[in-house]
Amino acid sequence: MNQILRFRPVISLLSRASIRPFHLSSTRSIEWADIDEYTNKVNSSVFITTDVYEKDDEWIQYEARRNERLRKRREEFLLGPPKTKSVVSSDRNSTTCPSAKFNRKEPDVKYDLDDDRPKQMNDPYLPPPHKCIFCEHNLKIDFRNTELLSQFISPQTGFVFNQRTTGLCYFKQVELEKAILKARRFHLMPYKWKETVYLDDPRLFNPYEDNMKKVISSEKEKYGH
Structure with missing residues (x-):
C-alpha cells in the first residue's frame, strides 16, 4: 500500500501533461527542384x-x-x-656627303653611378705613424737572446720597463714581456736581480739660501714672531 502511494504523484503529473497529436500530413516533403x-x-x-x-x-x-x-x-x-654627330657647316663648292x-x-x-661617391683614402696631412726600434729595423724578439732582453729590465728591481720607458709599440711591448717570461721559465734569466743600494746624492748648493734666512729673521724681529 505504501508503494502505491509513493508512485501516485508521478502518475498524476504524467496524466496532466498534454500530448501533442502526431499527423503524417505535418511532415514536409522533399522538393528536388530546390x-x-x-x-x-x-x-x-x-x-x-x-x-x-x-x-x-x-x-x-x-x-x-x-x-x-x-x-x-x-x-x-x-x-x-x-x-x-651633327653636320658641320661646309664650303659652297664642297661635295655633299651622305648624312648617315x-x-x-x-x-x-x-656611366658608373658610383663615380660621384667619395673615395676612401688616407688623410694626406696626417704624420707618418711612429715606428719603434724593432719595427723600423725589423728585429725579431727571441727568448734565447738574453742580452737583448736584459736591456729592457731594471737591474735594481728586475721588473720590465713599461711602454713609456722602452718607447716600443703596443704589440712589440707585449711580445717583449712574453719573451722575458718565457726565458725566465726556461731558467735563461733570473726572476729578480740583486738590488743595489745607492748613497743619497749630495745636497745642491743654493746661493740664495743665506739671503732668505736673513730676510726671514728680519721679518720675525720686525713683527715679533
Whole structure:
C-alpha cells in the first residue's frame, strides 16, 4: 500500500501533461527542384571564383610588364641622351656627303653611378705613424737572446720597463714581456736581480739660501714672531 502511494504523484503529473497529436500530413516533403537550384548556385560560384583568379593573374602580368617598362625608362634616363654627330657647316663648292656618316650614333657609354661617391683614402696631412726600434729595423724578439732582453729590465728591481720607458709599440711591448717570461721559465734569466743600494746624492748648493734666512729673521724681529 505504501508503494502505491509513493508512485501516485508521478502518475498524476504524467496524466496532466498534454500530448501533442502526431499527423503524417505535418511532415514536409522533399522538393528536388530546390536542391537542383542550390547545386547550380554552388557550381556557378565556383566558376565565378575561377574567373576572379584569372583576372588576378592578368593584373599581375600587366603589373609586371608595367614595372619592366618603368625600369627601362629609368635606365635610359640615367644613361643620358644618345650622343650624335651633327653636320658641320661646309664650303659652297664642297661635295655633299651622305648624312648617315654624320648622324651615326656612337656606342652607348654606360656611366658608373658610383663615380660621384667619395673615395676612401688616407688623410694626406696626417704624420707618418711612429715606428719603434724593432719595427723600423725589423728585429725579431727571441727568448734565447738574453742580452737583448736584459736591456729592457731594471737591474735594481728586475721588473720590465713599461711602454713609456722602452718607447716600443703596443704589440712589440707585449711580445717583449712574453719573451722575458718565457726565458725566465726556461731558467735563461733570473726572476729578480740583486738590488743595489745607492748613497743619497749630495745636497745642491743654493746661493740664495743665506739671503732668505736673513730676510726671514728680519721679518720675525720686525713683527715679533
